Amino acid sequence: MEPTSRPRALLSVYDKTGIIEFAKGLDSLGYELVSTGGTARKLREAGLEVIGVSDVTGHPEIFDGRVKSLHPAIHGPLLCRLENESDAIGLAELDYPMIEVVACNLYPFSDAAATEPPLEDLDLLEMVDIGGPTMVRASAKNHVNVVITCDPEDYSSVLQELNSGQVSLETRRKLALKAYEHTATYDSAIANELASRWEGRPEDSDDTEEQTRRLPNTMSVAAYKMQVLRYGENSHQAAALYVDPNATEGETLVTAKVEGAKAMSYNNYSDADATLRLCRALSTDEWPNTPHACVIVKHNNPCGAALGKTQLEAYEAALASDPESAFGSIICVNEPVTMEFAKALAPLFLEVLMAPGYEEGTKEILMEKRNRRILTIKSPNGRLAPLPRKTVRKPIEGGWLIQTEEAPVIDWNKAKVVTENTPTEEQIASMKFAVRVCEQVKSNAIVMVQGLATVGIGPGQTSRVEAVRIAARRAGERGKGCVLASDAFFPFKDGIEQAAEAGAAAIVHPGGSIRDQEVIDEANARGIAMLFTGHRLFRH
Secondary structure, eight states, X not given: OOOOOSOEEEEEESSOTTHHHHHHHHHHTTOEEEEOHHHHHHHHHTXXXXXXXXXXXXXXXXXXXXXXXXXXXXXXXXXOOTTSHHHXXXXXXXXXXXXXXXXXXXXXXXXXXXXXXXXXXXHHHTTOOSHHHHHHHHHHHTTTTOEEEOSGGGHHHHHHHHHHTOOOHHHHHHHHHHHHHHHHHHHHHHHHHHHHHHTOOGGGOSOHHHHHHHSOSSOOOOOEEEEEOSOSSSTTSOOEEEEOTTOOTTTSTTTSEEEESSOOOHHHHHHHHHHHHHHHHHOSSSSTTOOEEEEEEETTEEEEEEEESSHHHHHHHHHHHOTTTTTTEEXXXXXXXXXXXXXXXXXXXXXXXXXXOXXXXXXXXXXTSTTOEEEEOOOTTSSOOOOOOOEEEEEETTEEEEEEOOOOOOOTTTOEEOSSSOOOHHHHHHHHHHHHHHTTSOSSOEEEEETTEEEEEEOSOSSHHHHHHHHHHHHGGGGTTOEEEESSOOSSTHHHHHHHHHTOSEEEEOOOOTTHHHHHHHHHHHTOEEEEXXXXXXXX
């Protein structure tokens, strides 16, 4: 190939959004365009003159395109330090023209990994890009001399600066950092997918030892900044919302459709996550006669949860659990919002309402109050469904804690009645509901229920007996004859004494204290039926 004095741009992109316009802009600025495969075809179809990579390297693509850009004629110009006299002389002696601009983004490996039916391992590995990440990293390393663009949104600003004569060092650094983030995300997706295939995901096993064996040796996190939030938990804290690249559009909290005059805040998202998690947990077939679930959360703890034959019935029962705390709360229902429910919400001040859908005309009623946000969490069958167990991470100073998240683990056939009185079938149904709610309440947690609705919740206390007192105070007279659930055993009989004074007729908790017999004796003395599940449900 004859030497050229024109500056060169190398274009090789999977996401071809805006690439034609970018290429035309570079062409008008006098750049010679070098490209590969599908990008080259698209540019030629647009009438642009393009030099193929093989023409630059003087070597054909080999192994079905596996090797095409891995050549000194490409990476020499990308890595040449023009400010280094030896590099500049060496590049001139090789007669390799400098490449000054690169546009390269990578095949979305996550999309290939999510294909149904799943690709075989060797087919999936064919989707691992080798030349692309190498070009991106080389260009970013030499950003003082090479402008690297991975995001189509940056094309216009790069053209503007090129047109003015020079791309600033600040812009070059910004683009280089973006490039490294792009390849880091790509590598994380590959590592996570292969780990799940070859080692297994810890959350896919019910056996604790097997879950432990499958915990990853390294923690790879890949997420994209979706939006900057107004602030964090408090106004002096910065915050942003990030999205998992594997999240299904519209079907998760982060990707949900948000409507309203006011943007979601950090606290809104945090509380909404707790609300949605419990609402999904209650959306099972365990209670077929009461399919409608309603959950009300304030400051990350449920203040009301209920199941009902209708949506309105579930809402009214959940609200009655703690109407005072429901002020400024977040609410989630598991079925599309009905007109009667929307009208019932009219007088309540709430921050956010979440549902899988909204009947015609309900959004207008809901949005009559200013600053309300409504979120649509799409569901394939129109009804929220429980999520499978997943692995969760918690940052601590100097590192992270990783665990498999709590899942319904109680085998009720193995639960043990430990008192003289045996719970009735109705009480057993209430226990199952109470325990499901208790799973999502911060420890120490006490939940009091009547039927399939909470009447008092005592969350996040340092003393279990104090959690009983709080739940009892909120329940009031509705505590008479209730079922009470505790997330852990009662260490002393005083908790049973408080429960009895509140009117509890049946209690369910894990058991396992050295004073279990003392607790059982107190329950027998009070005529309370008690069930041990054998499973603690702490949530910190």
